[in-house]
Amino acid sequence: MSSSTEVIAPARRETAARRAPGGRRSAYARRRGRSGLAFVTPFMIVFMLFMIVPLIYAIYQSLYTTKLIGGTTFSGFANYSTVLRSGPFWGGVIRVIIFGGIQIPVMLAIAFFFATIFDLGVAKWGRIFRAIYFVPFAVPIVVSSLMWGFLFDPAYGPFNRFMNAIGFHNFNWLSTNLMVPAIIIIAIWEWTGYNSIILYTALKSVPRDVVEAAILDDTPLWKIILRIKLPLVRPAIILLVFINTIGAMQLFIEPTILNNYQAGVVTNTWTPVIDIYSTAISNGEYQLGAAMAVVLAVVIIAISVASLVFRNRRREFT
Amino acid sequence: MLSTRRITRLATTGLAGAAAITLLAACSGSGSSSTPGGGASPAAGASSATHAAVLAGGNCSSSATRLTFWAWVPGMSRAVTQFNATHPSVCVTLEDPGAGTGEYVPLNNALKAGTGAPDVAEVEFDLLPSYEIQHYLVNLVPYGANNYKSDFASWAWSQVSQGGAVYAMPSDFGPMGFYYDQATLAKYHITPPATWAQLAQDAAKLHSEDPRAYLIDFPANDPQWLMDMMAQAGAWPFRYSGGASLTINWTGPAQEKFASFWQPLINSHTVALITDLTAGELTDMDNGSIAAAIYSAWAPSYFAPDVKRSMGQWRASALPQWSAGASVGADWGGSTYPVFSESKHPAQAAQFSEWLTATGQSWNIVKTPPSSLFPTYLPTLQSSAFKALAYPISGGSQPNQVFSAGALSIPQTPWPPFMTQVLNQGATTFGGVMTGKETLAQAFAAFQQQEVSYAKSQGFNVST
Numbered sequence: 001m002s003s004s005t006e007v008i009a010p011a012r013r014e015t016a017a018r019r020a021p022g023g024r025r026s027a028y029a030r031r032r033g034r035s036g037l038a039f040v041t042p043f044m045i046v047f048m049l050f051m052i053v054p055l056i057y058a059i060y061q062s063l064y065t066t067k068l069i070g071g072t073t074f075s076g077f078a079n080y081s082t083v084l085r086s087g088p089f090w091g092g093v094i095r096v097i098i099f100g101g102i103q104i105p106v107m108l109a110i111a112f113f114f115a116t117i118f119d120l121g122v123a124k125w126g127r128i129f130r131a132i133y134f135v136p137f138a139v140p141i142v143v144s145s146l147m148w149g150f151l152f153d154p155a156y157g158p159f160n161r162f163m164n165a166i167g168f169h170n171f172n173w174l175s176t177n178l179m180v181p182a183i184i185i186i187a188i189w190e191w192t193g194y195n196s197i198i199l200y201t202a203l204k205s206v207p208r209d210v211v212e213a214a215i216l217d218d219t220p221l222w223k224i225i226l227r228i229k230l231p232l233v234r235p236a237i238i239l240l241v242f243i244n245t246i247g248a249m250q251l252f253i254e255p256t257i258l259n260n261y262q263a264g265v266v267t268n269t270w271t272p273v274i275d276i277y278s279t280a281i282s283n284g285e286y287q288l289g290a291a292m293a294v295v296l297a298v299v300i301i302a303i304s305v306a307s308l309v310f311r312n313r314r315r316e317f318t
Numbered sequence: 319m320l321s322t323r324r325i326t327r328l329a330t331t332g333l334a335g336a337a338a339i340t341l342l343a344a345c346s347g348s349g350s351s352s353t354p355g356g357g358a359s360p361a362a363g364a365s366s367a368t369h370a371a372v373l374a375g376g377n378c379s380s381s382a383t384r385l386t387f388w389a390w391v392p393g394m395s396r397a398v399t400q401f402n403a404t405h406p407s408v409c410v411t412l413e414d415p416g417a418g419t420g421e422y423v424p425l426n427n428a429l430k431a432g433t434g435a436p437d438v439a440e441v442e443f444d445l446l447p448s449y450e451i452q453h454y455l456v457n458l459v460p461y462g463a464n465n466y467k468s469d470f471a472s473w474a475w476s477q478v479s480q481g482g483a484v485y486a487m488p489s490d491f492g493p494m495g496f497y498y499d500q501a502t503l504a505k506y507h508i509t510p511p512a513t514w515a516q517l518a519q520d521a522a523k524l525h526s527e528d529p530r531a532y533l534i535d536f537p538a539n540d541p542q543w544l545m546d547m548m549a550q551a552g553a554w555p556f557r558y559s560g561g562a563s564l565t566i567n568w569t570g571p572a573q574e575k576f577a578s579f580w581q582p583l584i585n586s587h588t589v590a591l592i593t594d595l596t597a598g599e600l601t602d603m604d605n606g607s608i609a610a611a612i613y614s615a616w617a618p619s620y621f622a623p624d625v626k627r628s629m630g631q632w633r634a635s636a637l638p639q640w641s642a643g644a645s646v647g648a649d650w651g652g653s654t655y656p657v658f659s660e661s662k663h664p665a666q667a668a669q670f671s672e673w674l675t676a677t678g679q680s681w682n683i684v685k686t687p688p689s690s691l692f693p694t695y696l697p698t699l700q701s702s703a704f705k706a707l708a709y710p711i712s713g714g715s716q717p718n719q720v721f722s723a724g725a726l727s728i729p730q731t732p733w734p735p736f737m738t739q740v741l742n743q744g745a746t747t748f749g750g751v752m753t754g755k756e757t758l759a760q761a762f763a764a765f766q767q768q769e770v771s772y773a774k775s776q777g778f779n780v781s782t
Contacts, residue, residue: 068451068735069562069777155598176753263539263593264749268742281423282742283772 062291068284079291088269089292093249093299095180096271100248103184104241108199111192112237115199116225130200133193141190145257148186153261174262183254191247195240202236203229238311242304249300252277272296378402378409383666385410388425389440390417391490391653393689397680401673408666410438418442422738428660429454435660437667440653441486443477444542444733447558449656450485451735456657457483461668466676473728474694478654480560487675490684490691491652492614493721493728494546495634502609502631508533510610510635514579517638521588524609532608535590535599536580538751538758541744543594543650547612549729550648551576551640558732564778566734568766577758584751584758591752600624612637614650615692615721622711629710634717637724647724649731652694692721699725734769736776743768 065075083089114133118126136144151157152173163171173182206229214224252273259266268278272292280289378384387398387410398412413436415421422445428434429452441449449455463484467475474488496510496517503509506524511517521533537543548554553572557565567573583589590608592599595617602608604625611617618632625632637648655675657667674680681698684691685707693699705719734740747765750756756764766782773780 067775067777150597153598155592156601176755260593260596261598263537263591264752264755267746267749269746278742281419281738283739284426284736 058290059294061287062294064287066285066287075287079288080295082288083292083295088267089272089275089295092269092272092275093296096249096251099180099184099187099251100245103187103248104244106184107188107192107195107244108237108240110188111196111240112199112230114192114196115203116229118196118200119203119229130197134197135193136190137194139190141253142257144190145186145254148182148189148254149258149261152182152258172262174258174265176265179255179258179262179265183251183258186254187248191244195244198236198240199233202233206232238307242307245303245307246300249296249303272299379406382407382409383663385438385661385663385667385670386436387412387438387670388415388421388436389653389655390414390421391440391684391689391691393687394684396689397674397683400679400683401670404679405669405673408670410670419738429658432660435658437661437663438655438657438671440489441656443474443488443491443649443652443654444731444737446478446486446654446656447480447560447733447735448737450480450560454658454660455485456659456661456664456668457485458487458657458668458671459484461665461672463487463668463672466672469676469696471694471696471699471726471728473649473726473730474652476730477733486654486656487671488694489653489655489675490616491694491725491728492616492650492692493725494550494612494614494637494648494650495717495721495724496610496636496638497613497618497632497634497717498610499603499606499628499631500633501628502531502606505606506609508609510633511638512636513642514638514640518579518583518588521583522586525586525588530607532588532590532602534610534612535592535594535602535608536584537592537594537599538584538748538761539745540594541741541748543612544744544748545731546648546650548573548576549731550637550646552729554729554731556732556734558734562777562779563781564734564773565781566766566769566773567782568762568769569782573762574759577762581758593752595620597624604628615718616651616690618709618711618717619687619690622709625711630713632711632713632717633715634712634720636720645724645727647726647728649728652692692718694725734773736772739772740769743772 062079063074063076064072065078066072117123118130123129139147151159154160154172154174157173159173160171163173172178210228210232211224214228219228250273251271255266255270255274266274268282269275273296276289276292276296279292280286385408389412394414395412398410401410402408415424421439422441425435425439428436429449435454446455459482466487470488471491474491475484478484478486478488498510506527508520508524511520517533524531524533545555551572553570553576555566555568555573557567580589584591590599590602592602592608594611599608599611600621601624603611603621604627606628613621615634621632636645639646655671657664657671661667674684676695678697681691681693681695683689685693685698685704693704698704699722705722706716707718708714708716744765747768748758748761751758751761770780770782
């Protein structure tokens, strides 16, 4: 959410500055600047303390190595070299990219479908259903992972029993090959409601006259939805892709919890964040963990920049 | 040239990335759940309190010396209250930051930061060398610890000693045994096996009679359990006695023998491959799908709340032996109470730790539920009152008789000084045995390489 404010705010400042005659800022602009500063200062202090300072500290830490025998020494980019050469770390990165690559489009399609139904107002008790679909988002992820863990449980879970009953013997949703699909199902359940609410709000803001004009032209409903409404809510979709991608890259809780139901599938390098956690906390290699976090952040930034470039090429928001 | 807007947008993206790093930091900081594939000790169980709950202390005189004490044993507050009542000059406040990892993570952070650590905390036997090597512990010898040496099982005392120093007071432990549902065993006409060879035959017999049932499970992905089993087999893989030298040997003849005994049972699915102390294992045990487990004395108290069908049917018998007639025990888990060098009142802290672990006054409280600790303190361990304790899950039987029999014959297990890494990596490496991805021997070979590489990266002189 804050990203859109960040984009808009400087543009407004430019306008204010342009109002000053002869290139000099007017008293009004100066006053406005001062009060603006007063408004952003509390945010900036918290932002500096809890975002920028820890970030710089993490980067600083990542340049050192502490050994049980020998203590702490400056090691330059040795930790980064370890991360860049770590097969398991990049295996985890590829796994979460595959996870996000499937989960996000499927979830957005479902979310758009529900948002459209609510937007059309054809569903009875639409408001109640909207609330119901939103409920999974309100369930803490740890709780929903535990719940799904019992549903997927290899020995007693109803989902495996169902698969057995329809002829798939020894079916195991939490086996090595199906763990990612199982987590995709959980993530879709968790996040569809939230995404459909955002899409619903975006659909609501599509100008009525555009839709009415289309109706007067006898445009079929599916064309109105896919050719008029969908392109108009594209900024919201891109925002959701952006947010969900960052979320997918940080997959941690679901596999961690499911590990209690099925031994030997979720390894300590299964996702990058699990890898970072076990490196820093279990192995006591905090500085190596910091380097991994920085590398993961760079990967996330790279994916985000790529999406921005793509967005610019498509002339979104311009 | 980039337009202002584009710069802003790129900056925004950068900030999103920065947010990601901070989120990562937040994730790792608040991790209360066990690390995938372990890290959590068996005693860690299901508790995941992230915030310390203050459980006892407070009603002390204002002149009393104040101590902070961290522990997760349920019912420990009763002992603290008793200590405060009988020692008016000291005031102990008990906090429970959560079991196992739940405590170790904030403890490590506080010790690293040099402030905020408790005076005394519960630390499991296997974790103690990890704190010793970082010089976080107070030598308790100047505070009279050696006066209690003869009160403790000798293997337990040597676990808390290094050189001439004593770095903690030993408390409870988990002697292992064959823990079985007597009704299920009777159904298959099996009696508790005295040797592992007999156990293998019984397991095959039971599984062939009912392919959905197992005699025992083999939770290879619990490295603590696995290593304790290896200790009994004479295949302990580490040698360490402080300092920079360490021996790691997962691929010697003893280890290979251990692996080659279990591998056929794994291959033929004669043993169940399921993580210990999980809902799945406990359900299987309750409904008779798993007839027995190689458990420790404390494990039944984790199992009992899940028991519905088999209440009163569970019995303990001695741990099966590698050679008939032998009597080699094994210990799974157990805790010690060290004093931390950050403490401003080491004398009083040592006094509390000694009272808690080495007095009948304390043991009369902590041996009873909900604490149900199994003592390394001989006067309690060898008392007939303790051996006669009965539990609803075990009907009229007295499991402590059996568990205490092997308590003095436990092999030495010199833990490596980076045990959280061993538990974490072990859970992943041996997890592959559970899914059939690799054999036990292959996992041993892989683990050997992983541990040697980690130990070297930590600056140790490693011999194999």
